[in-house]
Amino acid sequence: MILEAKNVSYFYKSQKDKLILDNVNYSFECGKMYAILGHSGSGKTTLLSLLAGLDSPVKGEILYDGKPITAKDLTEHRRNHISLVFQSYNLIDYLTPIENVKLGGNGNPEALLESIGIVSEYWNRSVLQLSGGQQQRVAIARALASDAKVLLADEPTGNLDEATAWDVIDLLKRIAHEENKCVIVVTHSKELADEADAIVTIGKTHK
Structure with a gap:
């Protein structure tokens, strides 16, 4: 197990x-x-925040690779172990896609953007000139620039049209299966949940 909530x-x-x-x-x-x-x-986003080390449990602990994330500075956990994708994208709007991805880590921004379907003609535009779906892809590429093994996404398809949402769902699945990442998504979307390897409901896990 790479990440665990224990008696939280x-x-x-x-x-x-x-x-x-x-x-x-x-x-x-x-x-x-x-x-x-x-x-x-129900606490979905709260759980995601605890897994990310953005907040701490009142009781219990979050473990990364078998060790409590509080054993070291939580900032180190967020920097080295976790990458985040938000529904609102959280891109720096006066920067280009290339510049935004560089903020995520040391990954090659051109290769990452190309791998998630952002072609070169968009790389040096303002992100405000991109569609919502393109901005979410840039946000995912920024997360992938990190070497972190865990990608946490909070309602990543919530602001997208159906076709674009399916593209993002397929991309998140590919990141988990081909990049061997642990991808954890908070969602209201039954379609997204049905594509997951496991559905976690507060109170039970199935599939």
């Missing part, structure tokens, strides 16, 4: 009587794509 509970400090996550236990492997499902407010 979480509540907001201002709402200690309202558990967002209650004794959650999940394990994640490289080479697979996981879809995290749950109703609104």
